[in-house]
Amino acid sequence: MSPTRRPRTPALLVTALVTGLGAALTLAACTSTSSATGDAASADASGPDVLRIGYQLIPNGDLVVKHEGWLEEALPGTDVQWIRFDSGGDVNTAVVAGSVDVGLAGSSPVTRGLSKPLDIDYRVLWVHDVIGDAESLVARDGSGVSSVADLAGRTIATPFASTAHYSLTAALAEAGVGEDDVRLVDLQPADILGAWTRGDVDAAYVWEPTLSELGGTVLTTSTQVAQGGHPTYDLGVVTRAFADEHPDAVDAWLEAQDRAVALLQDDPDAAAEAIGAELDLPTDEVTTQLAGLTFLRGSEQAGETYFGTPDAPGAFAASLASAAQFLHAQGAIDAVPDVADLQDRIAVDALARVFGGR
Template identity: 30%
Template structure:
């Protein structure tokens, strides 16, 4: 299949594509979950009806909410359990004082995000980005990768021209040549690599592990720890299933992701670990490095203790 702007935008764009109710709540309570197109494991659980079955047995209905801009719903508590997000995103929600509890994380996948330029570009190093227009989604993990790579190269963030674009818009801008470089994550990274030759200036290696974090509203976690435990266990199982059944996973995800070519989906799945585990506070030390970088670049208004966040832990035998 030919990858076109229409194909990608139709499948991957939109700020909020609506609430997809999946069955009535037996006890008058619906658990609201958000996800985004990079939320592979949540997408699988939704497609297979796993949570509808398991939470339904506990007397709860389920509704799904698809976002591309995830920070606002995380800050406002618009849903109960939030889309998994790249490591940089919680720095912005923490800075805003959002009452969120971390309940799971995916292990490192540093090759799943990168700063790229067209293969024919004269830009060959991060230092060459001085004065260039660089596309990036504000507040994303790739925002940090860009800031961190610039810092490592000795180039102040102020010496590039950031173009804050959501991913689908960034893809279109990159194709038109409206931006000279793009800091982006999968599946968009894999999409553009399949469409044209590109040069990777840097991926997250040495800058970030690209852990993905799952959060829940703190009040909801306190009131319904059993629901959180059920979702956690389902995520662990989904991650194991993707890695253990790669062809089946591609067949399931390709049509959901806008009929992407199977090889693109396979590339995305190969670069992600999908290894879901409880959050260890010691592991948040990398979050501190991200927070410090953002503060020094003027992207957040104050210094943060990025390790000072509530953590949910699974019951014995479920982690």
């Protein structure tokens, strides 16, 4: 494990995105077609032959949709393929390689994807969750670290190009700790757990469910980092080609995601049970993890606070631009995209079709 102090340069990042695909892909077949309360999502929609969805083991509505088989129900003629990834950077890799149509990635890797040199041809489609305490910086018990400032000279693990990495860098800067003052190592969540157990790292910034497995002392959370001006999200993205060719399938996907958020809000025990089945965790543990995330209905996302409409852009593009400014300062992207360009990369047309009248 070699020390890494700064994010990969753009050229190296592109190389990693293309060459890392084989390691990133793990096929996972959807295993449940059970029903739940609520109307079926666009059940008569004509769908594509195949819909390839990149998902992560994050406790949110995406896992509810997967477990309940709502897309299979809504698109009976479509082969819905659920492909598991460990991070948003891996999802970017798959999109670049043409292996995913719709995927889940954090706002930091999505911002990188929307910026040069990557400039991935996808659009932001959905806010899966607003990240709060479910993503945090923790120190190993017995490490002698009790504050972010104490991390100077220590080893910290996080998945690079992720929302956790973005929040970690912001937290260090806020505490007056430079990146050259710590040893940052790029590890995926499962590898963080192993390094933590061996005592190879002093701290880690990571998300649930790995966060709960680590335990340790919480130094800061993404809720606190957001209060300092650096909010983070888990986002749904769709390739422009797929969205243009299969709007009915996109609408069905949005309806299913909104149905999952409704279940999370109206019957959280049922939602936690579905998510727990996907994470192989008891319902009470999932319920605790869900408390660290905020979930938004589609009608709220289509409003001015978030995505807005084709005629009235929302504030979300400005939030992405703020993240891009930070990433540019870190040398992770070539330039900060204009807010107008970022707004063009939000699928407000699809959101208006599905939620505009609600």
